[in-house]
Amino acid sequence: MKPRVSLQDSALRNGNFSLRIDPVRSEDAGPYEARVEYNTEVHICHVELGVITVTLSPPSPVVENEPVLMSCNSSHRASLVETCWFHNRHPDPTSRKFCSMPGALSILRPAMSDAGSWRCQLRYSDNEIISAMYNLQILGFDGPTNPVVYAAAGSAA
Numbered sequence: 001m002k003p004r005v006s007l008q009d010s011a012l013r014n015g016n017f018s019l020r021i022d023p024v025r026s027e028d029a030g031p032y033e034a035r036v037e038y039n040t041e042v043h044i045c046h047v048e049l050g051v052i053t054v055t056l057s058p059p060s061p062v063v064e065n066e067p068v069l070m071s072c073n074s075s076h077r078a079s080l081v082e083t084c085w086f087h088n089r090h091p092d093p094t095s096r097k098f099c100s101m102p103g104a105l106s107i108l109r110p111a112m113s114d115a116g117s118w119r120c121q122l123r124y125s126d127n128e129i130i131s132a133m134y135n136l137q138i139l140g141f142d143g144p145t146n147p148v149v150y151a152a153a154g155s156a157a
Helices: none
Strands: 005-007 019-021 030-038 041-049 052-057 068-074 080-087 098-101 104-107 116-124 129-136
Antiparallel strands (some): 005 019, 030 041, 052 068
């Protein structure tokens, strides 16, 4: 996993043996064990790392008016009960251009207004709720709706 993992050397003196993984990948999910030996003492800590991923199909960049499917998946083992999508901290609009599927959101004609922060929230049969953020960037024209622009002679346009 090198060079994605590190220990904070300065924190070790204070008893903090945290492992930092940056960036986390989906294959990093699973059980981890920390074993610390000091003199005659042995301390063991078990941690389960769960990973949630948001992917685009087709992959980035998203082009205005071309359909995109945003998928949300997690390494959680229980069965998925509900998927909710939030755009810029609000529930997704019940507009005709948004179609929900389990774990996915299809945007048939993405517009510049669809760009920004999206959060998928997954709820499982064991009542575990897991969420992830994704910053959706859309390539398109974010100018006036009228294609004719007037400028005064001698000015910049």
